[in-house]
Amino acid sequence: MGKMRKPLIAGNWKMNGSIGLAADLLQAMQPGLEESSVEVVICPPFSLLQSMGECFRETSVSLGAQNVHPQISGAYTGETSAAMLNEMEVKWCIVGHSERRAQFAETDALVRQKVGTLLQHGIQPIVCVGESLEEREAGKHESVVVEQLKNGLSGLAADDQLRCTIAYEPVWAIGTGKTATSQQANSMHLTIRRELAELATEQVASEIRILYGGSVNAANAAELLEQSEIDGALVGGASLKTDQFPGIIAASNV
Ligand code: PEP
Numbered sequence: 001m002g003k004m005r006k007p008l009i010a011g012n013w014k015m016n017g018s019i020g021l022a023a024d025l026l027q028a029m030q031p032g033l034e035e036s037s038v039e040v041v042i043c044p045p046f047s048l049l050q051s052m053g054e055c056f057r058e059t060s061v062s063l064g065a066q067n068v069h070p071q072i073s074g075a076y077t078g079e080t081s082a083a084m085l086n087e088m089e090v091k092w093c094i095v096g097h098s099e100r101r102a103q104f105a106e107t108d109a110l111v112r113q114k115v116g117t118l119l120q121h122g123i124q125p126i127v128c129v130g131e132s133l134e135e136r137e138a139g140k141h142e143s144v145v146v147e148q149l150k151n152g153l154s155g156l157a158a159d160d161q162l163r164c165t166i167a168y169e170p171v172w173a174i175g176t177g178k179t180a181t182s183q184q185a186n187s188m189h190l191t192i193r194r195e196l197a198e199l200a201t202e203q204v205a206s207e208i209r210i211l212y213g214g215s216v217n218a219a220n221a222a223e224l225l226e227q228s229e230i231d232g233a234l235v236g237g238a239s240l241k242t243d244q245f246p247g248i249i250a251a252s253n254v
Contacts, residue, residue: 005209007225007252008165008232010041010064010126011239012094012213017044021240022052026059028242029249033060038232038252041092041126042239046080049088064092064126067100070113082121093118094234096128096152098171108151115152119160126165126234127152128213129192133172141170145188146195153199161200166192166210167234173214175236182223182230185212189229218247225252 022044033040043064044052053063069079085093095118096111115125129148131141145168153161168188170180180188189210197205212224213234224230232252238244 003228003231005207005231006037006039008039008041008209008211009245009249009252010043010092010094010167010211010232010234011245012066012097012234012236013042013044013048013240014066014099014236015045016240017048019048019051019055021242022048022055024242025240025245026055026061029061029246030059032246032249032253036060036249036253038249040249043092043094049085049090053089062091063089064094065090065123066094066097068093068095068114068118068123070110070117072117082117082123085123086121090123092124092126092165094126094128094167096148098128098130098169098174102171108148111148111152112154115156115164119156119163124163124165126167126211128167128169128234130169130171130174130214136170136172141188142191145192149192149195150199156200158201158204161196161204162207164208166208167213168192168210169213169234175215177215179215179220179224180212182227185224186227186229189227193229216248218244218251221248221251 041062041064043066068082072081095114100106118125129145131144135144193205209231211232211234212230216233216235217238
């Protein structure tokens with residue numbers, strides 16, 4: 001039996017890509033998109049949002065950003081606001097990615113502020129959580145992820161929580177070629193869902209989508225995506241490859 005939750009495949013281009021790649025990727029994805037019941041989102045760098053919005057206008061692919069500033073305007077050199085994302089028809093935004101947590105001091109409190117701003121502007125947050133290798137080896141992976149989740153969504157009304165998507169991305173699996181096993185991933189997704197039932201409501205816990213991220217590619221996607229609690233993938237490196245990303249979309253189309 002299929003899952004109740006519609007699968008979502010999101011590509012995080014990080015600081016990579018070009019408008020040429022967007023056109024090539026769209027062409028490669030197109031045959032699979034037509035009959036697909038999968039939602040597809042691409043999150044390119046800010047500089048490509050406008051032109052990719054135009055490129056994807058007549059398609060079912062949505063546009064996401066990789067970051068947002070919690071304020072709406074002001075003296076924040078180099079930053080982009082949710083109102084600006086609205087103008088570019090951005091529907092999604094990644095928050096709390098482990099690279100931003102590690103390299104740009106993105107704390108849980110900042111993640112929560114960004115989530116609030118995005119929701120006020122009708123943009124759906126993809127909230128990333130995940131433990132480091134040391135934390136997993138010390139047996140702290142569940143408590144670390146639960147803490148990030150609680151803090152990132154704290155105080156939100158249930159209908160706002162339902163507009164969020166969670167991405168479980170073990171830091172040790174990002175860009176390393178090491179994926180979590182499907183059992184490790186499914187078990188963490190179950191922990192997240194149980195926590196959401198406590199934190200929010202049973203409805204939020206059963207309806208919210210939880211993506212897995214960390215070295216997902218066309219070869220390993222099917223096994224991950226067929227797990228009961230995995231509703232899609234947040235894909236880094238393979239989202240830049242025309243011979244990989246369409247295969248990941250196809251793998252979720254079950
Ligand atoms: C990511 O950065 O969100 C990610 C999962 O990267 P990769 O797929 O390259 O591991």
